[in-house]
Amino acid sequence: MAAEMIGNRCIVLRSRPGVENEPTESNFALKTIEISSVSEGQVLARTLFLSVDPYMRCQMNEHTGTGYLAPWSLGQPPKGGGLGTVVKSKCEGLREGDILYSFQWPWKEFVVFSGDDSHLSKESSPFLCSNPSLLLGIVGMTGLTSYFGIREKAHIKSGTNQSVVISGAAGACGMAAGQIAKLDGCGMVIGICGSDDKCHWLTDELGFDYAINYKTTKNIKEEIQLKCPAGIDVYFDNVGGEVSNEVIRCMNPNSHVVLCGQIAMYNKDVPYPPPIPEDIQNQLRNNNITRDRFLVLNYVEKFQDAKKQLEAWVREGKLKYRETIEKGLENTGRALVSLMRGGNIGKQVVKVAQDD
Secondary structure, three states, X not given: OHHHOOOEEEEEEOOOOOOOOOOOHHXXXXXXXXXXXXXXXXXXXXXXXXXXXXXXXXXXXXXOOOOOOOOOXXXXXXXXXXXXXXXXXXXXXXXXXXXXXXXXXXXEOEEEEEOOOOOEEEOOOHHHHXXXXXXXXXXXXXXXXXXXXXXXXOOOOOOOOOEEEEEOOOEHHHHXXXXXXXXXXXXXXXXXXXOHHHHHHHHHOOOOOEEEEOOOOOOHHHHHHHHOOOOEEEEEEOOOHHHHHHHHOOEEEEEEEEEOOOHHHOOOOOOOOOOOOHHHHHHHHHOOOEEEEOOHHHHHHHHHHHHHHHHHHHHHOOOOOOEEEEEOHHHHHHHHHHHHOOOOOEEEEEEOOOOO
């Protein structure tokens, strides 16, 4: 059926927004191309879901500012997290109906992959095959990022009543990081986000102790000190900018900043990690506060065990989540623009294949 189609819709990068401008939907275009034929050793997959993530803003630039992210090419489909189902296979070990996922999935309705593609994985868990979008979020790369950020970089010690602040707390990484910190024994978890609805979700459903709306709070430092007068031991930083400066001003000696993302800075022409004010540099240095750049790809050999733990927590109801779902491949650019403006709660995904 799908293999007999002559057209394959895809999204291409039409233009770059410029390093200091917000992305717009007009930076992307919908295009129809031919479906490639399937040769021996290849499979044809129908895309089910695409992941939309803040780091993709960097890939819209001619230079991403990092060594591990390649810029998207003009006129070509972007690549990122995605998953789909096999509709035709000429590859041993893969058959029709299998669920595949990759972090190099092009923004296309149908994709031909080589069976030996090192980025391509087949899912075997019945639970995840029935809930495949989780492979892009809470049990996927964002969940893994939170897991290793907390377990490898935050220096959590169960029973010591440590306090943790999560910025971008209602996003895909933030929601997981706060809950994992609680599961690992932290005494106080404070989330920072951009709306009262998000604040209520963090405290009422996810178990955060407090939540701060940075858009309406006049003094974030004072609010943190009021909620946690003993100071902050771990800061899981998803945003950067002045919000992060205010958190760091509340941190204890020998505490830790986990540098996960800097979404507030992605529309600015600055290196990554972005420079910080002199007083914040002095605060870090004088109080022996670590601020480590964190890359989840450094822990690939531990992915499978971590993924099993994340799935188990989800199935047990210990790790909760939300997804913001944009429907239609043609709206993938819109989903990215909305994400960069804080329009999502939880993980932002695009549902490409519509229900039959």
